[in-house]
Amino acid sequence: MIETYIDKQNVLLNGRQMFDVEITTICNKHCYICPREKFERINRKMTKETFDILCNWLPSDCDVFFAGFGEPLTHELCIEFIQKLHKSGRGTSIMTNGILLNKNLISQLFENGLDKLQISIIKKLELTRLPHFFSLIENKYKSRIVFNIITDTNDDELPIDVQDKLQYGGYRHYIKHIHKRAGLLYPPDFKYKLKTCASFFVDTYIDTNGLIQVCCNDINGLYNIGSIRNMNFDDLVEYKRQFLGNIQICNLCPNCTDEYRIKHFENINKK
Numbered sequence: 001m002i003e004t005y006i007d008k009q010n011v012l013l014n015g016r017q018m019f020d021v022e023i024t025t026i027c028n029k030h031c032y033i034c035p036r037e038k039f040e041r042i043n044r045k046m047t048k049e050t051f052d053i054l055c056n057w058l059p060s061d062c063d064v065f066f067a068g069f070g071e072p073l074t075h076e077l078c079i080e081f082i083q084k085l086h087k088s089g090r091g092t093s094i095m096t097n098g099i100l101l102n103k104n105l106i107s108q109l110f111e112n113g114l115d116k117l118q119i120s121i122i123k124k125l126e127l128t129r130l131p132h133f134f135s136l137i138e139n140k141y142k143s144r145i146v147f148n149i150i151t152d153t154n155d156d157e158l159p160i161d162v163q164d165k166l167q168y169g170g171y172r173h174y175i176k177h178i179h180k181r182a183g184l185l186y187p188p189d190f191k192y193k194l195k196t197c198a199s200f201f202v203d204t205y206i207d208t209n210g211l212i213q214v215c216c217n218d219i220n221g222l223y224n225i226g227s228i229r230n231m232n233f234d235d236l237v238e239y240k241r242q243f244l245g246n247i248q249i250c251n252l253c254p255n256c257t258d259e260y261r262i263k264h265f266e267n268i269n270k271k
């Protein structure tokens with residue numbers, strides 16, 4: 001049993017790594033839960049050249065998640081990128097707002113190597129979109145699709161009819177709580193008292209330009225660590241090692257209420 005947070009961070013750092021890759025900052029939706037209006041970086045799509053550098057840069061056994069401050073499916077090379085990652089043996093996931101999904105696109109994504117598709121639904125406004133998504137999902141893909149239901153209240157319960165449709169239809173879902181994006185979105189509260197971070201040691205955010213960000217909450221790249229063009233992956237691990245046991249990684253951390261900053265700790269003793 002691993003007890004101390006520093007030991008847990010060490011286990012995460014030495015384990016299989018995850019990469020949040022922002023293949024675009026362009027989005028086809030406006031969500032009140034998103035800090036995009038605080039975005040000061042230039043909107044752009046990741047180029048094929050940057051993506052190819054990234055593919056050579058990533059460790060061979062890792063999980064890549066297309067997510068970030070843009071809608072991945074608006075990138076015309078999204079499927080090509082997934083195919084390339086899959087062929088090289090990396091795990092692949094996409095987080096989408098679902099606007100562009102149709103039966104054909106879902107099939108193309110999975111047949112070209114996508115492992116997991118997460119569809120975000122804002123609980124307060126969008127539960128009525130679920131039947132539309134159910135109508136697009138063929139049985140053979142159900143186990144690889146998860147509804148990411150985002151709530152900004154402490155009420156995690158879904159209406160009974162929605163629970164029934166998810167459960168009896170065999171659709172997977174989880175509840176995620178909106179957080180304050182390290183103080184950028186709403187005035188920070190301090191729901192999570194734990195003054196340390198797990199996600200920094202297991203998860204790396206790469207922006208459209210190939211810059212390595214400290215985490216997904218640094219939306220303007222104020223604390224970027226380097227670039228995939230001048231820092232190799234082993235150097236990044238050594239850089240992160242300096243922070244083992246620190247109560248703070250960057251100036252955003254004291255205002256961070258992201259439940260995922262500590263969620264990774266919960267899974268360690270299950271491994």
Ligand code: SF4
Binds near residue numbers: 028030034069071
């Ligand atoms: S779909 Fe995602 S990136 Fe786009 S506005 Fe909503 S939360 Fe932000």
Ligand code: SF4
Binds near residue numbers: 182214257261
């Ligand atoms: S802002 Fe939050 S998630 Fe990011 S490094 Fe700090 S504690 Fe971790």
